[in-house]
Amino acid sequence: MKNAPELGLPPTFCENIIKAAPMHALGKIAVDDVILRKPGRFTPEECDQMKAHAAEVARIVREIWKATDDQAFHHLVENVAHYHHERGDGSGYPEGLRGEEIPIEARIMAVADVYDALVSKRAYKDKMSFEEADAIILQGMGRPFDPQLKPFYVAARPRLESYYSALN
Helix, strand or coil: CEEEEEHHHHHHHHHHHHHHHCCCCHHHHHCHHHCCCCCCCHHCCCCCHHHHHHHHHHHHHHHHCCCCCCHHHHHHHHHHHHHCCCCCCCCCCCCHHHHHHHHHHHHHHHHHHHHHHHCCCEECCCCCCHHHHHHHHHEEECCCCCCHHHHHHHHHHHHHHHHHHHHC
């Protein structure tokens, strides 16, 4: 993503999204560990508590960064945090935004977040192979994910696999 002129994203945007990405799920600190570590499916109530993390992380980030001089970063990190679970088809949360209503930084984070979830072991599932994760991400381009991001994801895939391979 360093150079994304096709999307009109300047290098500072790309640097900021890299800095913002680790903060996207801070809101999970408000979710009970019993839910976070639960193997298996969530109950509807547990699912609602998990969904609340997006709005909570936006609130936390807003407070942390409110005094910053870098308003562009503040805006970007809040958008990443708040909207990274929105889906292009409107099926996401917390607002049910669709398509370009979703800030581009959140659309990028959505792909990265899902890829990470797929190739990482969780309490409720084993990790998937890179091939399985790739198939899911590519199949999602155009429905939950912004199809404009497909060439960037495809270009980044070797680096993603290298990074996740080094973690294991």
